[in-house]
Every structure is written in C-alpha cells, then in structure tokens.
Amino acid sequence: MSERRAGACHGGQAGTVVAPPPAGYRLVAIIGPPNCGKSTLFNRLTGLRQKIANFPGVTVEHHLGRVQFRGHYDVELVDLPGIYSLNPRSEDERVSHDVLHGRMAGLKKPDAVLLLLDSTSLSRHLTLAAPILSLGLPTLVLLNMADDLRARGGEIDTDALAEQLGAPVALVSAARGEGLEAVNEFLKGGIAVPRPVELPVLQDVPKCRQWAREVAQEAGYQHPAPPEWTRRLDAVFLHPLWGPLVFVFVVAMVFQTIFAGAQPLMDGVEAVVARSGAWLGGLMGETWYKSLLIDGVWSGVGSVVVFLPQIVLLFLFIALLEDSGYLARAALIADRTMARVGLQGKSFIPLLSAYACAVPAIMATRTIESRRDRIATILIAPFMTCSARLPVYTLIIAAFIPERAFLGPLLGTRAAAMLSLYVLGFAAAVLTAKILKSSVLQSERTPFVLEMPPYRMPTLQSVGLRLLDRAKAFLKRAGTVILGVSVVLWAMASVPMVDGKAPEIGHSLAGTLGRTLEPLIEPLGFNWKIGIGLVTSLAAREVIVGTLGTIYGMEPDKDAAGLQAALQKDLTFGGAVALLVFFAFAMQCMSTLAVVRRETGGWKWPAIQFTYMSVLAYVCAFAANRLFS
Amino acid sequence: MSFKEEALATPCLADLGRDEEGVVDRIDLPEDLAQRLMELGFVPGHAVQASHAAPGGDPRVFRVDGTEIALRRETARHIFLRQGGTRQA
Numbered sequence: 001m002s003e004r005r006a007g008a009c010h011g012g013q014a015g016t017v018v019a020p021p022p023a024g025y026r027l028v029a030i031i032g033p034p035n036c037g038k039s040t041l042f043n044r045l046t047g048l049r050q051k052i053a054n055f056p057g058v059t060v061e062h063h064l065g066r067v068q069f070r071g072h073y074d075v076e077l078v079d080l081p082g083i084y085s086l087n088p089r090s091e092d093e094r095v096s097h098d099v100l101h102g103r104m105a106g107l108k109k110p111d112a113v114l115l116l117l118d119s120t121s122l123s124r125h126l127t128l129a130a131p132i133l134s135l136g137l138p139t140l141v142l143l144n145m146a147d148d149l150r151a152r153g154g155e156i157d158t159d160a161l162a163e164q165l166g167a168p169v170a171l172v173s174a175a176r177g178e179g180l181e182a183v184n185e186f187l188k189g190g191i192a193v194p195r196p197v198e199l200p201v202l203q204d205v206p207k208c209r210q211w212a213r214e215v216a217q218e219a220g221y222q223h224p225a226p227p228e229w230t231r232r233l234d235a236v237f238l239h240p241l242w243g244p245l246v247f248v249f250v251v252a253m254v255f256q257t258i259f260a261g262a263q264p265l266m267d268g269v270e271a272v273v274a275r276s277g278a279w280l281g282g283l284m285g286e287t288w289y290k291s292l293l294i295d296g297v298w299s300g301v302g303s304v305v306v307f308l309p310q311i312v313l314l315f316l317f318i319a320l321l322e323d324s325g326y327l328a329r330a331a332l333i334a335d336r337t338m339a340r341v342g343l344q345g346k347s348f349i350p351l352l353s354a355y356a357c358a359v360p361a362i363m364a365t366r367t368i369e370s371r372r373d374r375i376a377t378i379l380i381a382p383f384m385t386c387s388a389r390l391p392v393y394t395l396i397i398a399a400f401i402p403e404r405a406f407l408g409p410l411l412g413t414r415a416a417a418m419l420s421l422y423v424l425g426f427a428a429a430v431l432t433a434k435i436l437k438s439s440v441l442q443s444e445r446t447p448f449v450l451e452m453p454p455y456r457m458p459t460l461q462s463v464g465l466r467l468l469d470r471a472k473a474f475l476k477r478a479g480t481v482i483l484g485v486s487v488v489l490w491a492m493a494s495v496p497m498v499d500g501k502a503p504e505i506g507h508s509l510a511g512t513l514g515r516t517l518e519p520l521i522e523p524l525g526f527n528w529k530i531g532i533g534l535v536t537s538l539a540a541r542e543v544i545v546g547t548l549g550t551i552y553g554m555e556p557d558k559d560a561a562g563l564q565a566a567l568q569k570d571l572t573f574g575g576a577v578a579l580l581v582f583f584a585f586a587m588q589c590m591s592t593l594a595v596v597r598r599e600t601g602g603w604k605w606p607a608i609q610f611t612y613m614s615v616l617a618y619v620c621a622f623a624a625n626r627l628f629s
Numbered sequence: 630m631s632f633k634e635e636a637l638a639t640p641c642l643a644d645l646g647r648d649e650e651g652v653v654d655r656i657d658l659p660e661d662l663a664q665r666l667m668e669l670g671f672v673p674g675h676a677v678q679a680s681h682a683a684p685g686g687d688p689r690v691f692r693v694d695g696t697e698i699a700l701r702r703e704t705a706r707h708i709f710l711r712q713g714g715t716r717q718a
Contacts, residue, residue: 238683336687450700452699
C-alpha cells in the first residue's frame with residue numbers, strides 16, 4: 001500500500017524462491033513526463049536485455065526490455081515516450097494512449113504501469129497521475145530524483161501520497177539505483193494495489209493541476225529550493241556574451257573531434273579491413289567466390305564500417321550534451337538563427353552532425369518533438385557536406401584545379417573550391433528548408449516550447465548503452481542493405497564471364513548500363529565511365545573513387561596522380577565542375593535512404609527526397625557544365 | 630500605431646523584462662496549444678517569472694511552477710497577464 005509496506009515485503013522474501021503469484025505481471029509499461037529519468041530507470045532495470053522497435057506506421061520508437069528475477073519468470077518492460085498528458089494530440093501521446101489502451105498493433109495491453117515522476121517538480125508532474133491512474137491498471141507511482149529532492153531540502157510523505165492517490169508510492173533515484181527494491185517487488189506482483197480513489201475531470205487542465213496541487217499539499221510536499229548549480233551554470237551558459245562564446249566553442253570541439261579526432265581511428269579500421277581482406281583472400285586462392293567475398297562484400301561493407309568511429313564519437317558528444325542538460329541551452333541559443341530558415345533550435349545539432357554523416361544526424365532528429373520540423377530537418381540533412389563526399393571532392397579538385405594562392409597565403413584555390421562546395425550544400429539545405437516550410441510542411445501547429453532541465457552529471461551506463469544502441473543500428477544496416485548492394489554491384493561488374501573470368505569493366509553488365517546511361521548524362525559532360533561510377537555510387541558516394549580506379553586500372557591509393565591524369569583526358573573542366581555539383585546535391589547513399597524510411601515510418605519521404613535531390617543535382621550539374629565549358 | 634495600442638492594452642508575457650514577474654490571465658492561442666502550455670504550467674492564476682534569454686532576447690526562458698520553459702516571443706505575445714500584476718521579483 002505504501003512504500004514502507006513495499007520495503008517490508010522485500011525484506012521478508014530475501015533468499016527464498018517464490019512461485020509466480022497469481023497476480024504477477026507479464027508486460028509492464030513505464031510512463032512519465034519528458035526529462036523525468038525514464039530511460040535511466042529503464043536501463044537500470046533491464047541493462048543489456050533490451051531492444052529498440054518501431055511501432056508500425058509511426059516515427060516514435062519504443063524500447064522493450066526484460067527484467068529477470070531468480071525463481072520467477074521474466075517481466076517484460078516497455079518504455080513509452082515522455083508525455084505531459086494522455087490526450088492523444090501529439091504522436092508521442094497517441095502512441096502512449098494506444099499502448100495503454102491495448103490498441104497498438106503488435107503489442108498486447110500492458111497489465112501494470114510504472115508511473116515515473118520527478119519528485120523535484122511534483123506539483124506539476126502529478127497532473128499526469130490523474131489520467132494514468134484512471135486507466136484502472138495496477139500502478140506503482142515512482143518519485144524519481146530522490147537524492148536531488150533531499151539535497152535541495154524538499155520533502156514528501158509517500159504514505160500520505162499513496163493514500164491520496166490510491167496507489168503505492170516509492171521514492172527512488174534511478175541514476176543512483178536507490179529504492180529500486182520496491183520496483184522489483186511490484187513487478188513480481190508483491191505489492192498489493194488498493195482501490196482507486198476519485199479522480200478529477202481529465203479534459204480540464206486547470207482543474208487537473210488544481211487537483212495535483214492539492215494532492216501534493218495533502219501529502220506534505222515541500223518544494224525543493226531552486227537548483228543552485230543550474231542557476232550558476234546558466235549565468236555563464238546563457239550569458240549574453242559568454243553564452244554564445246561557449247556555444248561556438250562546444251560546436252567547434254564537436255566538429256574538430258568528429259573530423260580530426262576520428263581520423264586516426266578511421267584509418268585504423270580501414271587498415272584492419274584491408275589487411276584482413278588480403279589475408280582472407282590469400283587463404284581462398286584465385287576463385288570466383290574470392291572475388292565475390294573480398295572484392296565485393298568485404299570491401300563494400302568495409303567502406304561503410306570505416307565510418308563507425310566517427311559515428312560513435314558523434315553520438316558520444318550528443319549523449320553527453322543531452323544528458324548533461326546543455327543540449328537544451330544550445331537549442332535555445334541556436335533557435336533564432338534556425339528560425340530564419342523556418343526551422344528551430346532543436347534542428348541545430350542534427351544538422352551539425354550531418355557534416356560527419358547524414359545517418360546519425362537523421363537518428364539524432366528524435367530530439368525534435370514537432371513532426372513537421374523533424375521531417376524538414378531529415379529532408380535537408382543530406383545536403384550538408386558529409387565526410388563520404390570528401391574523397392570524391394578531393395580527387396576531382398586535385399585533378400582539375402591547379403593550386404594557386406587565392407586570398408593571399410591563407411586560402412589557396414583548392415581550399416577555396418572545397419569551401420565553396422560546403423557553402424553550396426548549406427545553401428541548398430537552407431533553400432530547401434524555406435521551400436518545405438512554405439509549402440508541404442507549412443502549417444506549424446506545435447509552438448517552440450523547450451523545457452530547460454537542471455544540469456546533471458551524465459551516467460556511464462546511460463551514455464554507454466546509447467552508444468551501443470547506435471553502433472548496433474549502424475552495423476546492422478552495413479550488414480544488410482550495404483551487403484546486398486555490394487553483392488549486386490559485384491555481380492554487375494563480373495558478368496558476363498569471359499573464359500571463366502570477370503570481363504573487362506567496359507564489357508560487363510555495369511559497363512553496358514553505363515553506356516545505356518550515356519545519352520542521359522552526356523549533357524552534364526559525363527561519359528559512360530563516369531556513368532558506371534554514378535551507378536555504383538548510388539550505394540555510397542565514395543564508392544565512385546574505387547570504381548573509377550577499377551575502370552582506369554589504377555589503385556586510387558597508390559597511383560593518385562595516374563588516376564587524376566586519366567580523368568583529365570575524359571572530363572572537360574565544365575564536366576568536372578558538373579560532377580562536383582552533382583555530388584553536392586544528389587542523394588547517393590543507400591544508408592541514408594534506409595534510415596529515412598525507418599525514421600519516417602514509410603517509403604513516402606525517402607522517395608520524395610530521392611526524386612527531389614536527383615532532379616536538383618541533374619539540373620544544377622547541367623547548368624554548371626554549360627557555364628564552365 | 631499598434632505599438633501604443635498594445636502597450637495600453639493587457640500586458641503579455643513578452644512584455645516581461647529579465648527577472649520580472651506576472652500572473653497569467655488567459656492564453657489567446659488555439660485550443661491545442663493552450664492546453665499544452667497549461668500542462669507545462671502556464672495556468673491562469675499562476676505566477677510566471679522571466680529569466681535568461683537567447684542572444685537578441687528571443688526566445689526567453691520563463692520560470693513557472695519550479696521549472697524553466699523557453700518560449701518564442703511569437704508565443705509569449707499571446708499569453709496575457711493580469712493588469713498591474715507585473716513586478717520586479
């Protein structure tokens with residue numbers, strides 16, 4: 001009935017094996033407002049026994065996890081999105097509403113609820129208790145951040161609150177693992193659930209809040225003192241002068257780390273992939289399957305796995321920024337600038353991440369609650385100059401632009417060309433955002449509302465589990481989509497066989513395709529060889545470098561000068577500029593399309609994105625070829 | 630000009646300067662948004678205090694009910710305060 005009772009139950013059962021109680025639970029939902037520590041609690045309870053799943057047809061993902069007890073069957077936990085109320089208005093609320101009413105396809109109705117509230121802002125968070133408790137499901141009310149409440153001089157009588165709510169109540173600290181015995185006891189069905197009490201009218205927010213306030217008062221709730229450290233830190237981080245400076249410093253640090261910092265690690269992965277491939281190839285001898293496995297699969301998948309260190313480092317930063325509470329401040333500072341292009345502050349970090357790779361950037365858009373802003377951010381992210389474009393840019397620039405001083409000794413012509421490609425991508429993104437927000441994604445119904453959570457020390461477990469999550473998702477894609485595409489590309493380059501050997505690339509299926517494409521790409525200044533490169537680079541942009549190497553019979557790493565010379569023969573200057581422009585705009589990345597499909601819950605947006613970017617790339621490359629020839 | 634009219638009319642959340650406090654009177658926004666803002670603490674009768682702002686003064690953080698919520702000026706303009714309720718906290 002109360003926390004004390006819960007504790008007593010636990011003490012009595014220590015060390016004994018209990019049979020599953022008749023009222024034991026199988027599926028328990030964790031629900032709570034945003035920023036109340038739900039993920040931390042979920043991670044505490046389930047550890048590595050969890051998986052992410054998307055509900056069919058919605059962009060909101062949910063975590064499913066298992067809690068194991070000795071001598072008791074496992075209890076499954078589902079972590080629902082953070083919500084303020086159960087009125088199905090936003091997508092998050094609709095998902096929670098449907099799951100709790102047993103209306104979500106693919107998930108049975110939970111038979112109990114863990115309602116997690118932040119004990120440091122209880123009079124507000126208790127508002128959510130009314131709709132949740134009125135569901136009539138057995139509910140354990142957990143008051144999180146108990147350590148914070150104590151430290152800041154707040155108080156709550158859990159017994160009195162349990163009496164008021166008609167539900168068991170326990171004070172916990174998910175971050176420190178305090179008070180979790182009560183949760184385990186509840187999950188095993190060891191806490192009796194008393195009869196429900198009368199609850200206020202749900203639709204009336206002021207009445208609900210009034211009720212919450214009264215309940216908190218009855219339970220002797222003493223509001224904690226304002227978080228002193230947060231106030232002190234905000235005095236610097238949101239200072240009119242220091243705030244933007246800290247912001248720029250943080251952004252620069254993220255940028256520097258994902259580029260310079262990740263480079264040695266990426267080189268390391270690349271070397272491991274190349275050496276292990278050579279070693280494995282040596283074991284197989286000259287067979288057709290060696291060509292498939294090593295030249296096709298190993299190097300294809302390897303070219304994507306190389307980006308793993310960069311992605312992990314990027315997510316480490318995002319996790320630290322988010323868990324510490326700084327991300328909300330960064331979004332606040334960036335909001336005005338982002339609003340100019342019709343976006344909002346929360347789009348800033350995802351777009352910054354897109355300079356490394358659009359895949360993690362699109363995954364990072366999950367922090368944006370407004371669906372329209374989120375879709376807009378997803379659609380423009382691939383315009384940011386990702387690191388997969390760099391090998392292509394480097395090759396073409398080195399081959400066609402002589403190195404000269406451009407702006408004094410500071411900026412050479414090549415660096416200026418590279419910089420203008422960054423600007424080009426950025427401009428396309430801004431323009432697209434404007435077009436989107438004034439057409440398809442026009443009516444903005446959710447206002448920019450951003451809660452500033454108190455600063456907290458990120459926990460190793462929460463950050464670590466998140467990194468593991470993202471790394472797994474990335475590798476899974478490399479192991480499925482990229483693997484499939486690599487095999488297809490290899491096959492296209494290997495048939496029809498000549499004397500049991502792979503044909504010359506010009507006579508292969510890929511070569512035929514390149515020739516078929518030639519009339520289409522000729523106006524851009526590309527011949528059939530570039531055409532093959534464009535086809536193979538549909539998998540991933542940087543693949544074109546390797547393909548051109550194969551076509552011209554030169555290893556890009558060993559004979560860079562030879563490859564450049566060969567390209568100079570086949571491409572005019574206008575064609576080279578057109579190729580750069582084409583790569584700046586075209587959506588040549590299977591991984592990105594796959595992740596957009598996953599995050600938007602269907603093929604509609606990836607199809608629109610692919611078409612839009614391809615048309616834009618074609619038209620602009622055509623114009624560039626005319627202009628520079 | 631409407632500036633003057635506005636100044637003479639009911640004060641709104643966007644009028645609050647740093648550290649100034651007011652009491653919410655009504656929210657003049659579509660039902661959905663008004664409900665969302667009320668869930669966050671902008672309930673008629675509740676005190677709100679203006680706090681830090683982003684460079685340029687927009688959006689601004691408001692302290693309400695023990696938490697801090699940032700709103701853009703365009704939203705704060707539609708949350709009206711009780712007459713004469715504004716004061717330095």
